[in-house]
Amino acid sequence: MTTVLPPVLLTAREAVDPVLREAIGRLDPDTRRVCEYHFGWRGVDGTAEGGGGKALRPAMVLLSAQCARPPGAPDHAVAAAAAVELVHNFSLLHDDVMDGDTSRRHRPTAWTVFGRPAALLAGDALLSLATEVLLGSSSPHAAAAARALSATTRVLIAGQAADLDFEHRDQVSLEECLLMAHDKTAALLACASSIGALTAGAPQDTVVGLRAFGTELGMAFQLVDDLLGLWGDPEVTGKPVLSDLRARKKSVPVVHALNSGTSAGDRLRELYAQPGPLTEQQLREAADMVQRAGSADWTRQECRRRLDAAAEHLPRGPQDVTEALTSLAEFVVRRKL
Amino acid sequence: MTTVLPPVLLTAREAVDPVLREAIGRLDPDTRRVCEYHFGWRGVDGTAEGGGGKALRPAMVLLSAQCARPPGAPDHAVAAAAAVELVHNFSLLHDDVMDGDTSRRHRPTAWTVFGRPAALLAGDALLSLATEVLLGSSSPHAAAAARALSATTRVLIAGQAADLDFEHRDQVSLEECLLMAHDKTAALLACASSIGALTAGAPQDTVVGLRAFGTELGMAFQLVDDLLGLWGDPEVTGKPVLSDLRARKKSVPVVHALNSGTSAGDRLRELYAQPGPLTEQQLREAADMVQRAGSADWTRQECRRRLDAAAEHLPRGPQDVTEALTSLAEFVVRRKL
Structure with missing residues (x-):
């Protein structure tokens, strides 16, 4: 299945790419090479490639800045959009090392190609560049x-x-798990959807509304991701099927099932507690237990509820901008489901 | 041998510690625990300890701010001092993981106690806190x-x-090695010795002079460190004797010897090229070759030259402040030699 990307994502990619490339061009050659590979701009051997992420966060920064900017005010949001994308990619590089993940965006992860130390340094560099880029902008609110x-x-x-x-824990409550999803995913989307308003010097209630929009959207996004981690098409996700169960991830649907008090939840707990890797058959059984515990349905409903809540928080703004933000939110949740 | 710490280091530690503790208190409990251990505030089991680093960089920030601050201007340098110390400790945490070093400040390194992922996250947190702390200060130049x-x-x-x-390289030129020493050590000391002036809004030539002072002092500092890595007393350095040779580090004295064109240099190259770990006898022989190649003497002289250059770059300022900076520089280089 091919997903048609909303035009705002392409526009954001075009706006932010030159800023990202200029920033990464400041790095030493070794670290730069790792970053260029990670961003999909170059292959392992250094040859140019046209890849790159979806620019979802930059698009949110740029749109929300347009939503919040007082008429006639200059647009300072591109640096903020690049900075958020840098922080996002810092976390991807480091998480892949910590989690031992070997594949991302249909390619081997950076650490598997360049080694762990180089991937760590590249992540450090992106985090540091985020500050440098943002403070290098001309916004008085940088x-x-x-x-x-x-x-x-x-x-x-x-x-x-x-x-x-x-x-390392047997017991994780649904509340803890949702807080983790908030911290790991929704917090940066909340920042992405409000930082453009900050750079524009928008009123506090606009910033707060946009942040709440981003938080709810971010939760919806993570819930979709968790479902994809269980039933996503490997062709689309770039990860092996049932990969989250294979790694015994305590994602939201899994934790919901484990805490469901159903016999399916109990069976899932037994499978997760088993020593050694799960067989393919056990993986399919585990996925089935999540389904039977009602946790896939619950996660889908929660996702829809979050998306509705996001729309309610969206502040007033130019109609074309709020429509673009709403359709971006829909796209995020509808993707590949 | 016990070294008497200059009072400015103790003053700096007292000024900066509360800011560091407040900042680290913002972190999640797991990451905070790793940071508190790393800073020497707590043991492995969480019990309070009185340790901590030497606060060299914070002292440089505070002194240079005093040196540069226009009369009557408010002192905004404490946040900058804490921020520089946070960046320094970020780099220590990550370097220890990358280099596989197991001991720092006479204690097991954080990653050996809490695991690599936790130590990485702690380093990430310190880097991020540095920005947060500095931008949270009231300086208009933050x-x-x-x-x-x-x-x-x-x-x-x-x-x-x-x-x-x-x-991974056989050939490293002395020039490359000195650039590495600059980037790895002198750059942060240059920042430490000028960032206080930046937060005070000091004139550009004062900032430039202080930065040059810090660069030269930083080079002297690294050269001393390299000598200590070869001949330092393990009781003082907290590292095993000849540890840099054991790890086949290409430190300045080693690279100077390798490029010396002497027979001692050639023998050192043979030892470094040998597969498998070096024996204790070979380690002593390698150290002896560095000595015989004249590289220990050269490094000591270069260190003195850098220290003199530092003094020349120091801008005018209140006499007690410039004297304190000069004696701090002397202390840095005289320590444990």
């Missing part, structure tokens, strides 16, 4: 935006710490 | 300071990348 972005990074780190912690 | 600090972090990363690269 410092406030950079401060918000670094506070968000702290929350991102808390989310990854919780995710790692869950791996 | 954004310029934070931008300078993030640009410095980029240089730090280039230095570590070069250090990792050198491990």
